[in-house]
Amino acid sequence: MSADLLHDPSNEVATELDMATLSAPAKAAGDSMTVAMWTIVSRATGVAKFAAIGAVLGPTFFGNTFQFTNSLPNLLYYGFLGGSLFPSLLIPSLVHHIDTGDRRATERVAGGFLGVTAVALALATPLAVVFGPLLLRLASFSGGAHVIGADQQRVGMFLILMFIPQVFLYAVVGSATAVMNAHRRFALAAAAPALENVGMIVVLCVAAVIYGTGTSLGTVSTGELLLLGLGTTGAVALHASVQWWGARRTGATLIPRWGWRDPEVRAVVGRGLPSLAQASLLALQILALLVVANRIPGGVVAFQMGLNFYYLAIAIGATPVALSLAPRLARMFERDEERLFSDTLIRGFALAFFVTIPAAAAYLVLARPLAQAVSFGQMSSAVGVSLVAVSLRSLAVAVIGQTAFDLSTYASYARKDTRSPLRSMTLQAAVCLALLTTTLLVHGTTLLLVLGLGFSAAICAGAVHLGSRLFRRLVAATERIWPSIVKVTAGALAMVVPAWVTARFVESVTGGQLGSIAAMLIAAIVGVTIFLAVEVLLKTPELGWITGGLGDVRPKTKREPSHG
DSSP, X not given: OOTTOOBXXXXXXXXXXXXXXXXXXXXXXXXXXXXXXXHHHHHHXXXXXXXXXXXXXXXXXXXXXXXXXXXXXXXXXXXXXXXXXXXXXXXXXXXXXXXXXXXHHHHHHHHHHHHHHHHHHHHHHHHHHHHHHHHHHHHHXXXXXXXXXXXXXXXXXXXXXXXXXXXXXXXXXXXXXXXXXHTTOOHHHHHTHHHHHHHHHHHHHHHHHHHOSSOOTTTOOHHHHHXXXXXXXXXXXXXXXXXXXXXXXXXXXXXOOOGGGOXXXXXHHHHHHHHHHHHHHHXXXXXXXXXXHTTSTTHHHHHHHHHHHHHHHIIIIIHHHHHHHHHHHHHHHHTTOHHHHHHHHHHHHHXXXXXXXXXXXXXXXXXXXXXXXXXXXXXXXHHHHHHHHHHHHHTHHHHHHHHHHHHHHHHXXXXXXXXXXXXXXXXHHHHHHHHHGGGGGOOXXXXXXXXXHHHHHHHXXXXXXXXXXXXXXXXXXXXXXXXXXXXHHXXXXXXXXXXXXXXXXXXXXXXXXXXHHHHHHHHHHHHHHHHHHHHHHHTOHHHHHHHHHGXXXXXXXXXXXXXX
């Protein structure tokens, strides 16, 4: 039995969770650190995956084609078909059944939602098959010869047909993650993506050994395409299987059900329609960014590498806090604990910014040394490194904006408000797409700079809009966010110059790819040490929360009891 759920002697009905436990900063920090530690493992392998793509496929149009088509299933599920509904909207519907020990109801709601999503995916996937290759060919007309567009369309269609099954596998991942997070089981859900990344790295290494590196669109063989396509989808299948098993360990066996017949599932879907539109608008922005990046050779690979570091900071700083807060805030709202809701949310913002503000500062100052450290093989040329560095630097500010937007979104969903985040996302999409028109005036690495800056500006606009709407509706909190932000910003500013000097010095002494990696590792140690020292001197409260939460950083290995 989980220590966080108190059951009556008959083990049939769970009593209410202790509000003091739910709102304790150390408890939230402990759950957040559990997610963050395993997310670091997953995201580190994700960085290695993109480095492998760059090393094997290089800054080529074939690399663009592979990365673009491999992104479509993720965009289709997590974007256009609302994969974010599972961790954000499904959790509030599951916590009631979990707290009352009703395992069958938990399985019914989660399975019904999975069934509805699977049907929606089956109806929507033809769009990727039809429009994916056309988008590639359209984008290539502004950056390459006509023959490149035709080759991209041919190769892209072949890859898309092998990648499409990933969409349904991601649906399993999303539903299983929601079940585990609703049970406050965070470790496996955060760690399992590493299996997918490692699987892809193995596939790319095998392709390099058999077929070599730097393959062009015109010379790629059917065998190489089959290896890359089927191998990548196999890696996603491994990831989905492990997530399904993790949900099963909580006592909930995930089986797709006829969810549209279930009033509770229909209610969740009804609340989810605005969130579905919100996810679609975000996917539209990412898709537009990748299409424009395809104007230059290696642009898609480089910008995706920059996005991967951007997602890394969000996944370590914002997502763990948001996931740990989601079931807490949902329970507080259900029990009308408005003051506790506001204070818990403020502490969540402070804890997330404690990580993402220094990360953004590091990306801004250390973009080039970091790009040199992760650019291997075909991508390690001066052009490839410049493309990655510009992409990373331009996305630095977006890390802070996305942190605020994500936490505000999860808090809104905990209050069963899906319309406010949609309005803010509409504003974000309008700003992003409007700023993308300026890319018609630039070329080369400047193109990626404008892409990143436009995306960053749009995210910050959406975050300000949503945050202001959310906090106007909340009971005034006793906690204050600005003192923490000032202290964390001071620490971030204090660390960046010594970290940059360290990176340059170590790189000049060692040289080579290994030297670049060593330079970044040592610079990171120096930067983190200085940052923490400043925070200790300033007596930043988040340090105490993290220290107190270390005792809660443990895997919840026991299976939840089955009820009913």
